[in-house]
Amino acid sequence: MTTHTEIAAPRRAKWQLKLPLLIWFSIAWLALMLLIAVTGDLWQPYEYQAIDLHARLQPPVWLEGGSWSHIFGTDHLGRDVLSRLVTSIQVSLLVALVGTLIGAVMGTLIGLIAAHFRGWVDDLVMIAIDYQAAIPFMILALAVVAFFSNSLLLFILLMGIYGWERYARITRGLALSSIQHGYAVAVRTLGASPWRIYGRHILPNIANALIVNMTLNFPQTIMLETSLSFLGLGIQPPMTSLGNMVGFGRDYLLTAWWLASLPALVIFFTTLAFALLGDWVRDRLDPTSR
Amino acid sequence: MTPLYALQKITRALLTVLLIVSTVFIVLRLSGDPAIYVLGLDADPQALDAFRTRWGLDQPIFVQYLQFLSNCLQGDFGYSYFEERDAMEAVLERLPQTLLLMGVTGLFTVLIGIPAGVYAALHHNSWIDRMTMLVSVAGFSLPNFVLGIFLILLFSVTWQLLPTGGSGTWQHLVMPVLTMTVAEAAVFARFTRSAMLEVLHQPYMRTARAKGLRWHQAVRRHALPNAAIPLVTVVGFFVGTLIAGGVVTESVFAWPGLGRLLVTSVANRDLAVVQIIVMLIACSMVLTNLIVDLLYGWLDPRVGSLRTGN
Numbered sequence: 001m002t003t004h005t006e007i008a009a010p011r012r013a014k015w016q017l018k019l020p021l022l023i024w025f026s027i028a029w030l031a032l033m034l035l036i037a038v039t040g041d042l043w044q045p046y047e048y049q050a051i052d053l054h055a056r057l058q059p060p061v062w063l064e065g066g067s068w069s070h071i072f073g074t075d076h077l078g079r080d081v082l083s084r085l086v087t088s089i090q091v092s093l094l095v096a097l098v099g100t101l102i103g104a105v106m107g108t109l110i111g112l113i114a115a116h117f118r119g120w121v122d123d124l125v126m127i128a129i130d131y132q133a134a135i136p137f138m139i140l141a142l143a144v145v146a147f148f149s150n151s152l153l154l155f156i157l158l159m160g161i162y163g164w165e166r167y168a169r170i171t172r173g174l175a176l177s178s179i180q181h182g183y184a185v186a187v188r189t190l191g192a193s194p195w196r197i198y199g200r201h202i203l204p205n206i207a208n209a210l211i212v213n214m215t216l217n218f219p220q221t222i223m224l225e226t227s228l229s230f231l232g233l234g235i236q237p238p239m240t241s242l243g244n245m246v247g248f249g250r251d252y253l254l255t256a257w258w259l260a261s262l263p264a265l266v267i268f269f270t271t272l273a274f275a276l277l278g279d280w281v282r283d284r285l286d287p288t289s290r
Numbered sequence: 291m292t293p294l295y296a297l298q299k300i301t302r303a304l305l306t307v308l309l310i311v312s313t314v315f316i317v318l319r320l321s322g323d324p325a326i327y328v329l330g331l332d333a334d335p336q337a338l339d340a341f342r343t344r345w346g347l348d349q350p351i352f353v354q355y356l357q358f359l360s361n362c363l364q365g366d367f368g369y370s371y372f373e374e375r376d377a378m379e380a381v382l383e384r385l386p387q388t389l390l391l392m393g394v395t396g397l398f399t400v401l402i403g404i405p406a407g408v409y410a411a412l413h414h415n416s417w418i419d420r421m422t423m424l425v426s427v428a429g430f431s432l433p434n435f436v437l438g439i440f441l442i443l444l445f446s447v448t449w450q451l452l453p454t455g456g457s458g459t460w461q462h463l464v465m466p467v468l469t470m471t472v473a474e475a476a477v478f479a480r481f482t483r484s485a486m487l488e489v490l491h492q493p494y495m496r497t498a499r500a501k502g503l504r505w506h507q508a509v510r511r512h513a514l515p516n517a518a519i520p521l522v523t524v525v526g527f528f529v530g531t532l533i534a535g536g537v538v539t540e541s542v543f544a545w546p547g548l549g550r551l552l553v554t555s556v557a558n559r560d561l562a563v564v565q566i567i568v569m570l571i572a573c574s575m576v577l578t579n580l581i582v583d584l585l586y587g588w589l590d591p592r593v594g595s596l597r598t599g600n
Contacts, residue, residue: 136534146556275431
């Protein structure tokens with residue numbers, strides 16, 4: 001055993017030199033969040049909706065009056081904050097993940113279509129991109145929620161639409177320049193179908209920029225989802241999300257600060273970890289965009 | 291800047307405005323029968339009919355669309371069923387508060403963000419540079435409502451220095467402005483830094499040094515003006531985030547501005563008000579982007595000359 005650790009130690013030191021300390025923290029935090037999201041039930045001592053009116057607004061265990069039966073305390077209905085936090089993390093991460101994937105696929109496809117057909121299709125896409133970029137997405141989302149009233153499906157779709165224009169713009173620009181490159185011309189001359197050219201040759205070549213955009217888009221989607229839920233216009237009770245918890249906890253800032261602070265801290269650490277990681281990945285994959 | 295370039299930009303801006311207004315109309319009509327929202331599902335059919343005739347909802351959709359456009363052009367944007375008055379009136383009443391908040395935030399953002407970015411770039415890779423960038427990343431990954439909640443906990447609950455919400459005195463302004471400035475200044479600092487770094491590595495900077503200018507002279511005369519050009523492009527983005535951030539911030543601190551009105555109107559489904567605010571925001575964004583485009587074309591002639599083909 002001892003020989004093992006002696007051999008392993010210098011290798012690890014090398015790795016640590018490559019990864020800055022903050023990146024380690026970011027990865028550790030995100031891994032923890034992912035673990036909680038995947039193995040949710042194991043962390044939940046209670047059903048997240050279980051109401052216990054005898055144990056309302058109990059403080060966390062480290063404060064006076066707290067107990068181990070509710071580690072992070074309880075809310076105004078006596079619901080266990082830890083259990084709610086776990087479900088909220090699951091919901092917020094899932095919505096952000098699905099939203100990011102929808103946006104990436106949709107945006108990339110639209111960008112490729114614009115680059116392939118050019119002409120009026122391209123013009124139309126460019127106008128749509130400008131149009132989308134002209135309105136802050138949050139305002140658009142609020143308007144859609146106002147007009148169509150809120151449902152989970154609509155909300156996830158909204159999160160998916162968010163950011164499509166950036167994927168489309170990147171894909172279109174890079175695809176247009178890639179088509180001119182020798183390899184694309186060669187494959188085309190050999191008679192490959194457009195599907196093959198784009199799918200097998202151009203997409204892999206521009207994937208780096210798209211991945212960078214995804215790592216930047218993901219925390220923004222979390223921020224948008226939590227903000228809307230905070231305003232009471234996103235995820236609706238009885239479901240819960242991190243933003244939701246902060247929104248309801250706001251009314252108890254004077255008496256029960258942990259209700260809003262704990263989910264707020266989780267949101268901050270998660271978006272910060274993603275932003276740090278995204279920055280780092282971008283510097284790695286795309287040295288031109290500093 | 292060629293006139294053709296300006297003309298193209300202006301046409302596109304007008305087209306975008308028309309597109310926005312049309313979308314609002316389509317969405318408005320798709321979303322269901324306003325008569326039922328206002329009077330309820332179990333309303334008297336006669337009352338519903340009367341309501342529809344009163345607001346022109348019984349006309350063919352195309353007529354309604356033209357009517358809608360002409361109303362917009364005449365400054366008639368509908369009636370707020372909840373506030374029970376002209377919707378535009380309700381919106382205009384809130385506008386000054388939002389402009390005040392945005393103005394003060396904008397001022398502090400520029401005063402903090404640009405010097406921080408310039409300083410970081412001039413001391414590239416020093417610990418100050420790294421700290422500035424770290425604070426900047428933290429600043430823009432901190433959602434407005436999270437920062438707002440922490441500020442309230444600190445300044446209102448723990449130290450009891452500032453009011454938790456409302457408006458009127460300068461004390462009310464402190465926390466909302468601080469909340470919004472953190473995120474905005476973070477973005478500004480970052481962008482200024484990368485613009486400065488880009489400029490500092492240009493050959494003309496070496497030339498300026500070679501002809502005998504001192505470092506600070508070269509920076510003042512050659513680096514700063516050139517780095518300011520790309521900064522113009524952030525302004526459009528800046529206005530957008532300011533508006534979106536304002537919606538959340540105003541709600542956190544109960545600031546009686548447009549953002550909070552938008553949120554309450556969305557919750558109440560007061561569609562006329564939502565529609566005006568959305569159009570107002572969209573138009574100001576289009577106008578901002580148009581100004582940015584024109585300004586950019588004027589500052590950088592390479593952009594202003596329209597390339598034909600492609």
